[in-house]
Amino acid sequence: MPPHETDEPLVARHVLEFPGGYTRTTGPVIGRFLTELRAGRVVGVRTAEGRVLVPPLEYDPATGDAVTDEYVEVGPAGAVTAAAWVPEPRAGHPLDRPFAWALIRLDGADTALVHAVDAGNPKALRPGTRVWPVWRQNRTGHITDISHFAPEVTRIVSPVRPEYRIQAGGALRVFLDGVRRGVFLGGRCATCAKVYVPYRASCPECGGAMEEPVELPDTGTITTFAINNLPDPRAPEVPFVSAYILLDGADIPMIALVGGVPAHEVRQGMRVRAEWLPESERTLSMANVRWFTPTGEPDAEL
Amino acid sequence: MRDVAIVAFAQTRHTGHDTGLSETELILPVINEVKERTGLRRFGFTCSGSCDYLAGAPFSFVAALDALGAWPPISESHVEMDGAWALYEAWVRLQHGDVDSALVYGFGKSSLGDLRTIMTLQLDPYYLEPLGLDQLSVAALQAAALGADRAELDEIVRRSRADGRANPYALDLPAEIPDGFAVEPLKTCDIAPITDGAAAVVLAAGDLAARLCERPAHIRGIAHRTEPHYLGMRDLARSASAAEAARAAGAGKGPIEVAELHAQFAHEELILRRALELPGDTIVNPSGGPLAANPVMATGLIRLGEAARRIHDGTASRAVGHAASGPCLQHNLVTVLEA
Numbered sequence: 001m002p003p004h005e006t007d008e009p010l011v012a013r014h015v016l017e018f019p020g021g022y023t024r025t026t027g028p029v030i031g032r033f034l035t036e037l038r039a040g041r042v043v044g045v046r047t048a049e050g051r052v053l054v055p056p057l058e059y060d061p062a063t064g065d066a067v068t069d070e071y072v073e074v075g076p077a078g079a080v081t082a083a084a085w086v087p088e089p090r091a092g093h094p095l096d097r098p099f100a101w102a103l104i105r106l107d108g109a110d111t112a113l114v115h116a117v118d119a120g121n122p123k124a125l126r127p128g129t130r131v132w133p134v135w136r137q138n139r140t141g142h143i144t145d146i147s148h149f150a151p152e153v154t155r156i157v158s159p160v161r162p163e164y165r166i167q168a169g170g171a172l173r174v175f176l177d178g179v180r181r182g183v184f185l186g187g188r189c190a191t192c193a194k195v196y197v198p199y200r201a202s203c204p205e206c207g208g209a210m211e212e213p214v215e216l217p218d219t220g221t222i223t224t225f226a227i228n229n230l231p232d233p234r235a236p237e238v239p240f241v242s243a244y245i246l247l248d249g250a251d252i253p254m255i256a257l258v259g260g261v262p263a264h265e266v267r268q269g270m271r272v273r274a275e276w277l278p279e280s281e282r283t284l285s286m287a288n289v290r291w292f293t294p295t296g297e298p299d300a301e302l
Numbered sequence: 303m304r305d306v307a308i309v310a311f312a313q314t315r316h317t318g319h320d321t322g323l324s325e326t327e328l329i330l331p332v333i334n335e336v337k338e339r340t341g342l343r344r345f346g347f348t349c350s351g352s353c354d355y356l357a358g359a360p361f362s363f364v365a366a367l368d369a370l371g372a373w374p375p376i377s378e379s380h381v382e383m384d385g386a387w388a389l390y391e392a393w394v395r396l397q398h399g400d401v402d403s404a405l406v407y408g409f410g411k412s413s414l415g416d417l418r419t420i421m422t423l424q425l426d427p428y429y430l431e432p433l434g435l436d437q438l439s440v441a442a443l444q445a446a447a448l449g450a451d452r453a454e455l456d457e458i459v460r461r462s463r464a465d466g467r468a469n470p471y472a473l474d475l476p477a478e479i480p481d482g483f484a485v486e487p488l489k490t491c492d493i494a495p496i497t498d499g500a501a502a503v504v505l506a507a508g509d510l511a512a513r514l515c516e517r518p519a520h521i522r523g524i525a526h527r528t529e530p531h532y533l534g535m536r537d538l539a540r541s542a543s544a545a546e547a548a549r550a551a552g553a554g555k556g557p558i559e560v561a562e563l564h565a566q567f568a569h570e571e572l573i574l575r576r577a578l579e580l581p582g583d584t585i586v587n588p589s590g591g592p593l594a595a596n597p598v599m600a601t602g603l604i605r606l607g608e609a610a611r612r613i614h615d616g617t618a619s620r621a622v623g624h625a626a627s628g629p630c631l632q633h634n635l636v637t638v639l640e641a
Contacts, residue, residue, distance in 0.1 A: 009322060014358055015358075016355075016358040022427070024427055024428070026428065030428050030429075034428075053535070054534075055428075055429050055532070055534075057530070057532065057535070061529075061530035061532075061535045061536070081447070082443055082444075082446040082447040082538065083443070083446055084439055084442030084443045084445070084446050084485045084486060084487065084488065085442075085483070085485065085486035085487075086439060086485050087483060087485075087486065090418075090419065090434070090436060091434075092419060092422065092434030092436070093434045093436075094433060094434060101435065101439045101442070101443055101485075102443075103443060103447070103533060103534050103538075104534075105534075111532075111534045111535050112533075112534030112535075113534055114429070114430060114433070114435065114443070114532075114533050114534055115433065116433065122486050142432060143428065143429050143432050143433060144432055144433065
């Protein structure tokens with residue numbers, strides 16, 4: 001057969017693998033460490049000079065002398081001495097989510113153990129951070145019997161969610177009745193003549209009684225505002241703008257949502273008007289006002 | 303001690319990708335080049351450095367012998383590590399006194415596999431390799447232990463790449479330094495590039511050196527030291543073995559004009575500068591160093607060759623070549639060269 005003539009590179013895939021893996025004898029020192037690991041304990045070996053090597057070596061790295069046969073249980077917790085953050089774990093890594101490699105000096109040890117730490121984020125580990133082993137359920141006597149380490153518990157999260165039944169009575173009921181009709185009700189103080197909205201029974205400044213409710217227009221001016229980036233069930237989207245709006249004829253601004261305009265275009269002095277839900281959908285609630293939206297008028301002086 | 307000198311050095315124009323050349327095809331031109339430069343066709347001793355795991359084939363150095371002319375039989379040896387250690391073995395062999403010349407070469411194609419994972423196999427098989435601790439993670443742990451200044455590291459990367467672009471054998475890496483972490487705090491730009499290449503050196507003893515080379519680079523001191531393998535047993539921010547090897551080689555006995563350091567990560571240069579006690583006026587890695595070309599298993603030998611080249615061409619009269627091996631600069635070889 002004639003040879004094939006081609007410009008394509010001749011490429012082949014080649015894998016180096018010993019079926020089933022290599023069988024290695026451990027010797028007494030490493031064997032002891034791995035056996036203790038299978039039992040859920042971490043031990044170090046003491047050198048002639050009294051230092052505790054973890055993981056144990058057959059010799060003292062400082063002198064080359066053989067170690068003693070004294071094994072010391074250490075940890076299980078320890079302190080990180082150095083850490084490196086792996087943003088993209090690889091196939092052979094112990095964890096399939098971003099994690100840290102760390103040198104960990106277990107309590108009672110004089111050397112550091114290298115292992116993975118499930119730290120959550122790269123800033124969570126610094127020198128001195130305390131970590132604890134997370135053990136594998138089925139242990140076989142292998143360095144991976146410790147699945148990984150995890151930072152010591154230093155905080156907990158406690159969900160709190162009591163429920164209440166709130167009844168709107170008195171002045172608030174008056175105001176919400178107005179909102180259902182599509183008007184904002186304020187109150188003028190009989191003593192100091194200031195107009196407050198929402199309607200209230202007494203003047204917060206002088207303590208004087210309020211006159212009958214006064215109807216205010218649904219137009220006003222933004223006095224200040226905030227761009228909110230956390231979701232809120234009452235808000236239409238994120239980010240949303242909440243603003244203090246001084247209704248025309250009122251002396252005190254009222255807080256409400258602003259919409260129908262990009263958040264970064266909202267400004268102090270902007271003229272806005274309430275956007276009401278259709279009358280058939282209204283309830284005794286501020287939700288009747290979808291939000292305040294720009295009127296397009298020139299900005300007002302504040 | 304016999305006077306032994308580096309009398310010739312050649313290297314491939316290294317590439318960042320597999321050009322399709324086999325290892326034998328890669329080393330043949332550099333061996334022919336040093337033969338031509340010295341006029342020697344046969345050598346008293348031959349020694350090479352390479353790593354079977356790079357090719358994924360056992361005894362891969364044996365096939366590479368085809369580039370030598372190994373018939374009639376030659377006196378030959380191999381180290382399963384960087385060619386710099388092959389040079390050390392050849393230097394020891396020349397001290398025996400019965401042969402006067404040696405050919406040393408190193409080669410590696412790191413493009414064939416995933417170097418980051420392959421280098422995991424250099425770790426001990428009980429405590430570290432089973433964790434899947436890869437090469438970049440190991441280096442990042444050392445970088446974290448050192449806690450180097452970012453601006454200083456960036457400057458090393460910039461300088462290495464600029465010098466590399468001026469070196470026709472090194473890779474043409476962009477001046478623009480990419481951002482982003484490989485393994486934090488190790489940035490992708492702090493890492494030596496994947497490189498294929500080879501290098502060869504000729505050593506000559508006694509009078510032969512002066513006959514083969516106008517200005518031989520005499521080996522005035524050569525020593526290597528190693529440290530415990532396990533990372534947690536040593537202070538990763540320092541290299542005690544590099545310091546001890548430098549002391550044993552007599553690096554501090556005179557001014558060092560040029561130092562070629564086997565720093566495969568930017569932070570390693572800082573650790574080595576301190577270990578070798580290099581003063582600020584020593585020119586470090588004028589070739590661009592490993593950050594500009596890292597043909598694994600030849601990179602260390604190239605450091606010795608580049609240092610020798612500066613003696614040969616008269617730009618330096620005293621230079622240091624350094625090679626490293628093992629995780630986090632575990633094993634260091636320091637060579638002092640003089641005109």
